[in-house]
Amino acid sequence: MSPFRLLVQRDLRLALRQGGDAAMVVGFFVLATILFPFGVGPEPALLQRIAAGILWVTALLAALLSLERLFQADWEDGSLEALALMPLPLEAQVLAKCLAHWLVTGLPLIVAAPLLGLLLNLDAAGYPALLAGLLLGTPTLSLIGAVGAALSLGARRGGVLLSLLVLPLYIPVLIFGVGAIEASIGGFAARPHLLLLGALLAGALPLSPLAAAAALRQALE
Amino acid sequence: MSLHRFANPARFMRLSAALLPWCSAAAAALIAIGLYLALFVAPPDYQQGEAVRIMFVHVPSAWMASFVYALIAVASAVALIWRHPLADIAAQGAAPLGAGFTLLCLVTGSLWGERMWGTWWVWDARLTSVLVLFFLYLGYLALVNAFDDPGRGARAGAILALVGIVNLPIIKFSVDWWHTLHQPASVFRLGGPTIAAAMLWPLLVMAVGFMLFFFALLMIRMRTTLMAAKIRALRLAEIDRLAAARRPAAAS
Numbered sequence: 001m002s003p004f005r006l007l008v009q010r011d012l013r014l015a016l017r018q019g020g021d022a023a024m025v026v027g028f029f030v031l032a033t034i035l036f037p038f039g040v041g042p043e044p045a046l047l048q049r050i051a052a053g054i055l056w057v058t059a060l061l062a063a064l065l066s067l068e069r070l071f072q073a074d075w076e077d078g079s080l081e082a083l084a085l086m087p088l089p090l091e092a093q094v095l096a097k098c099l100a101h102w103l104v105t106g107l108p109l110i111v112a113a114p115l116l117g118l119l120l121n122l123d124a125a126g127y128p129a130l131l132a133g134l135l136l137g138t139p140t141l142s143l144i145g146a147v148g149a150a151l152s153l154g155a156r157r158g159g160v161l162l163s164l165l166v167l168p169l170y171i172p173v174l175i176f177g178v179g180a181i182e183a184s185i186g187g188f189a190a191r192p193h194l195l196l197l198g199a200l201l202a203g204a205l206p207l208s209p210l211a212a213a214a215a216l217r218q219a220l221e
Numbered sequence: 222m223s224l225h226r227f228a229n230p231a232r233f234m235r236l237s238a239a240l241l242p243w244c245s246a247a248a249a250a251l252i253a254i255g256l257y258l259a260l261f262v263a264p265p266d267y268q269q270g271e272a273v274r275i276m277f278v279h280v281p282s283a284w285m286a287s288f289v290y291a292l293i294a295v296a297s298a299v300a301l302i303w304r305h306p307l308a309d310i311a312a313q314g315a316a317p318l319g320a321g322f323t324l325l326c327l328v329t330g331s332l333w334g335e336r337m338w339g340t341w342w343v344w345d346a347r348l349t350s351v352l353v354l355f356f357l358y359l360g361y362l363a364l365v366n367a368f369d370d371p372g373r374g375a376r377a378g379a380i381l382a383l384v385g386i387v388n389l390p391i392i393k394f395s396v397d398w399w400h401t402l403h404q405p406a407s408v409f410r411l412g413g414p415t416i417a418a419a420m421l422w423p424l425l426v427m428a429v430g431f432m433l434f435f436f437a438l439l440m441i442r443m444r445t446t447l448m449a450a451k452i453r454a455l456r457l458a459e460i461d462r463l464a465a466a467r468r469p470a471a472a473s
Contacts (some may be wrong), residue, residue: 124367147384151377155367164363168356168388171349211384214301218376 002095003088011100013015014073021066025105026112029062033108033116044121051120052181055130055138056174059109063138064166065144066105068159070097075153075219084220094150098142100211106138122181129190136197137173143201143208144169150215173198230447233307237440245437251430258423272336277423279329281431282322286388289319289435293361294386297379307443309375313365313383314442318435320358327351350392354377357385375430 015021036054039044047054074080096150114127115132122130148166152158180193222355259277266273293312300308331349342348365378416424 060468139434147380151364151381152367155364155372155377156369157367161360161367162364164356167354168360169384171353173392211380215377215380218380221373 003086004092007093007096008100010149011097012103015104020106021069021104022213025066026108028065029058029109029112032058032061034119048121048123051117051122051180054115054120055116056177059113059134060141060170060174061066062109063105063141063145064163067149067162067166070101070146070149071153081220090216091209094146094209094212098146102142104140106142109138110134126181126185129184132194133177133180134198136194136201137177140173140201140204141170143204146213147208147210150212150219155220173197215218230307234444237444241437241440244433245442248430248433249439251426254424255427255430256323260425263420263423269337271433272333275329275333275423277427279326279333280424281428282325282329285324285427285431285435286319286323287392288353289315289322290354290389293319295380297382300388303381310443310446313375314439314446316358316361318438320355323351323358346410353388353445354392357388361387436454
């Protein structure tokens, strides 16, 4: 079995046996979303208007919440140093860890999003764009987040620092993710927004592992 | 490698000591001349009236905000590739200055927007991307200072600075890509500037003045960092010397 698949399997197995990661992320996603009807009032028309934004912002925050776990545990118990000795380049390892992270946290978000859309009275025309946008956008969130997680390893106040590093870089994903839904509700084509989300993913896929691996090497020095 | 001629901190201290008074004086003179031209000589805009004079502070600080970030990124690359000690010091010295210019740009833009658009803030593409730049500066500063080992903070910051560089082209071209409230580029554009010469000259004088002001401050900050390191080393040596002097007495 290739070392890449081995690493993905290891991370998945660890996440599933320790449990709670996926449940925590989805739990946060649901709770943070249902805070909004309490905050802005339960009028269906208002909720329908802002549903796309609420869903994307809370999904983004939920993804952010799980980032700290990406390298932290491996770094603390020293397995990151053992992994660095693997015959697999560190860049590929980051990619494997991002894939596992996305499977554990990104996919559950995508599954939960349509249900929350129902609660917020999201227009029916918006669902395909919501799902396609999340499918293209959440891997980018994991990839960009990996850079921030690797950079803030061992830092004081790592959690707050991580959000300060990562959230500004998340903004383009948010803009085009919401843009796709708004466009398809308004009767326009969601395709340009989705293509831009795809472009962000295509850019993050090679570049983020490079930066994250460089940051991990600094942390291991 | 000819760059390494400037890698020597002692040579930098000599060079900057010679340059600093000239640079500061030129910056003060240019900003004074620029302000005079901007406030009294330049004509009021036919549409915007006197409020256009905010531009002479707003535009140079916006240019500086991007320029300083690019400089940090270049210095970070040099620091990562050649482990150049001055490059780290330059990047860290420039970051608070860049954050200051970005804040100045946002505040003056907000004041100008209140007069012209009737609102302090709009979520326009350029405003938003400059705000993101401001947060990139803050993130860089927080990251650099978040580690007990300053060397690790510097290297982590260098990587972040290189990651954040993707925002610079977005700022530059945001006004061309999206139809927004912010006016499109009128100085650095294909086909020459569209701004009137009577306004362009004060603007350029202010821009050069801001640039020299930045370099003067950067030199002061870098010199302070180097001197602080030297004082620290001297203090540690003094403690070692005192401890060594006391040791035989304690043993007897």
